[in-house]
Amino acid sequence: QRVRVAFVRIPGQSEEASIELVEPADTDSPVTRFLEGGGGLHHVCFEVDSIEQQLAAGRDQHVLPISQPAPAVAFDGRRICWVYTPDRLLIEYLERGR
Numbered sequence: 001q002r003v004r005v006a007f008v009r010i011p012g013q014s015e016e017a018s019i020e021l022v023e024p025a026d027t028d029s030p031v032t033r034f035l036e037g038g039g040g041l042h043h044v045c046f047e048v049d050s051i052e053q054q055l056a057a058g059r060d061q062h063v064l065p066i067s068q069p070a071p072a073v074a075f076d077g078r079r080i081c082w083v084y085t086p087d088r089l090l091i092e093y094l095e096r097g098r
Helices: 030-038 051-059
Strands: 001-010 018-022 044-048 080-086 090-093
Touching: 018 030, 044 051, 051 080, 051 090
Parallel strands: 044 090
Antiparallel strands: 001 018, 080 090
């Protein structure tokens, strides 16, 4: 993705939450265009037990997958998948470690 990333961990009562700060590493990064448009909240990530089960459940809510599940470098090879909701919210599903 040609980005630099930092995770800010926020301990919660029962689950741990974090904020991912993303900065383009060069002008060709996909994030550069987003920032040129004003930046802001880019996406929300949810950790799920099974990406396939989550995608199946999302079909009833008209959630549109925009990528195939794939290993993510930032998450030690755990799989991620990107979807859009009908309200155009970008969501990243992160599969829990096995």
